[in-house]
Structures are given as C-alpha cells and as structure tokens.
Amino acid sequence: MVEIHTKIRELRQQQGLTLKELSENTNLSVGFLSQVERGTSSLAITSLKKIADSLGVEMSYFFQQESSSNYTVTLENQKSFEVEGNATKYVKLSGSFPGRNLESMLVTLRPFQKDTQLYSHPGEEFHYVVKGKLIIRVDNQEYMLNPGESIHFPSEKEHQWENPLNEETVLLSVLTPVLF
CATH class of the missing domain: 1.10.260.40 (lambda repressor-like DNA-binding domains)
Known part of the structure; x- marks a missing residue:
C-alpha cells in the first residue's frame, strides 16, 4: 500500500x-x-x-477500501487503522449510508501519548472514556476524565488530548463531520 x-x-x-x-x-x-x-x-x-x-x-x-454493511458494523468488519506517523489507533464503528452525519470510532491512545499541537475544526466531538484516563484541554481549560466519564464540545474550540498513564487509554469517540 x-x-x-x-x-x-x-x-x-x-x-x-x-x-x-x-x-x-x-x-x-x-x-x-x-x-x-x-x-x-x-x-x-x-x-x-x-x-x-x-x-x-x-x-x-x-486508506485501503473497507467493506461494511449499511447500518451495522460486525466484528469481522471492524478494521483498525492508524494515521501514518501518529501513535493513535482508530477502529471505525459507524455504518455507511447517504446523509450520515456522525463518525463513531473506538480510539486507543498509547501510554503517555500527548498531542503536541492544538486542533480545531468545524463540528462537534464527544469522547467517553472506556478504559484508562484522559486529560483533554478545550479552549484553555483542562479536564481529567476517568472511566465512565465523558466530554462533549464544539470542535471549533482549540483542543488537544493526553494519556497520562503508563497503559493504554480507550475512548468511544463520536464526532462531526463525517470523516470516511
């Protein structure tokens, strides 16, 4: 590839x-x-x-073409991928259909992984901590999230995240606009 x-x-x-x-x-x-x-x-x-x-x-x-059903993404169709040069691992969870507005992914941050730059883009982001801890900075405010906690914000605000632990942090992330 x-x-x-x-x-x-x-x-x-x-x-x-x-x-x-x-x-x-x-x-x-x-x-x-x-x-x-x-x-x-x-x-x-x-x-x-x-x-x-x-x-x-x-x-x-x-990316390589991925096959998925219209509304469901079965376990065998869940493909993990990484953006080249980025330590974050993503698993696409969203179905495929015209007019789709949400992008849902399982996101895994490596131990001590930290964004080095601030990001902003149109849309919204929602992150739910499944495992580990997440430090997320949104519009110069820092939030520490534990398993079972979440954050939802307009992604036009500058933001970055960090895994402060010596173990993986796993997030359920839902955002707009659709990426794939």
Whole structure:
C-alpha cells in the first residue's frame, strides 16, 4: 500500500499546488505540511481531513477500501487503522449510508501519548472514556476524565488530548463531520 504521506505529496503535485497554497487552504503551517509529506511528522485525523478537503478527495482515498454493511458494523468488519506517523489507533464503528452525519470510532491512545499541537475544526466531538484516563484541554481549560466519564464540545474550540498513564487509554469517540 502506498503510504499516506506519499499520496498527499503526489495529489498536491498533480493539482499543481505549492506547499504554501496547501497551507493557506488548510490553515496548517508550510513546515508541518513539509514534514507530513516527508513522513517525519505525525498527522492527526483532523489535519488529514483538512488536507483531504483541500485536495478535493474523501478521507477514504488515503486508506485501503473497507467493506461494511449499511447500518451495522460486525466484528469481522471492524478494521483498525492508524494515521501514518501518529501513535493513535482508530477502529471505525459507524455504518455507511447517504446523509450520515456522525463518525463513531473506538480510539486507543498509547501510554503517555500527548498531542503536541492544538486542533480545531468545524463540528462537534464527544469522547467517553472506556478504559484508562484522559486529560483533554478545550479552549484553555483542562479536564481529567476517568472511566465512565465523558466530554462533549464544539470542535471549533482549540483542543488537544493526553494519556497520562503508563497503559493504554480507550475512548468511544463520536464526532462531526463525517470523516470516511
């Protein structure tokens, strides 16, 4: 499979865009995009969504095709994936149908994993801690969540998360807009 960073670079070049133009379209820095295209920087799913939107492709363009039923995602159809260079593991839980507005995923954060940058994007995010602990910063406010606790916020507010434990943290995450 062709690596995500290679697909981004090739698609950008095919469209005749410079890194500066892609940066202006995505509000991501030229330096960051350059590192992404070289495969030397981690890439959050929200940043990949901005890049995909700017390049006029669906997020699925960057991943192998997944098969799923219309309304259900059975255990055998649950495919885990990671965004290249990012330690977070995702399992897509949403069904597939026209007009779908929610994206639900099981998210696993590695021990001591911490976002190094703040993210913001249109939509909403909901995170429920299944296992472990989550520190999440939203609009300069820090929240510590334990198993069974949740947070729901407008994702236009700058946010980042952290797993403060020496074990995995598992989240049920539901967000808008649809990513895949």
